[in-house]
Amino acid sequence: MTTRPLTANRLHETSLAQEIQFLLARARAQGNSRANELLAAENLKVRSFSVLSLACSGMNPTQRELGEFLHLDPSQIVALVDELEKRGLVKREVDPSDRRSKIITATNDGHALYDRAYALTMAAEDDYLGTLSRRERTQLRAILQKIAF
Amino acid sequence: MTTRPLTANRLHETSLAQEIQFLLARARAQGNSRANELLAAENLKVRSFSVLSLACSGMNPTQRELGEFLHLDPSQIVALVDELEKRGLVKREVDPSDRRSKIITATNDGHALYDRAYALTMAAEDDYLGTLSRRERTQLRAILQKIAF
């Protein structure tokens, strides 16, 4: 964990520090950076991990669906899938019901890597949510799901 | 609010959609985009609003403190303060106790604009947290503060 000397702690009392939007941004940044640190051991980032995770989900998502769900442009999905495909972790398959679409699924190697990477993201969660109780985590997840979906 | 057709709703059941990190990112993205939409009416973005807010806080922050608190590089702070200063919203003052540092404070115009912009960020919060009860918002703020600080 990158711990920095917070000599600016006195700004915690400002109005900005009470805004949920600001706090969300800070919490996300911390979690993202910690997750990226740990995922680097498997040459993944949060972004590519997300695609791999959905490829492993059994839901057979198309690239279009991945982009929609991850809020990423189609061109960004192309780049992410390209990289994972080159590494032999996922494969593109033409959707028989609509030959324009490509379904992204994980290979055996992809599933194996996902299992290890998933454990890393859980470890990252423990690191930056360490001060939260089980109950608080459950509350947080429930509230965030109401916002996000 | 940019409402998009979510034909990928079926992915809500995936393991990824249960991860707090993922949900935090989504919630932040929604809030950020909504706040930017509303702040555009005052030619501000979330980023420049944050600097203006701290300049109005009465805490007389230095640029260094702004960067530390907002997790931004010194060079980014320079660019943000430059823009706000050009618009006559904030001013740089040399810190008498350390002539290397510059203290950022708001002008009268800056305070007036901040009041309007703050109302916009509260409106944005209402928009994307609309489904949350008062109690849930309080819980969320408290939990996020434990994570962020």
Next chain:
DNA sequence: TATTGTTATACTCTATAACTATA
């Protein structure tokens, strides 16, 4: 005519290093 994936391109955001003035 509209949509999926692709490519190319540009724009924004972020990170890094070097410089100055002060300490």
Next chain:
DNA sequence: TATAGTTATAGAGTATAACAATA
């Protein structure tokens, strides 16, 4: 020698438009 701010620059991330294949 170290630090605050500045400048320049490069890299990563993001958004846009145009194209081929398919619907």
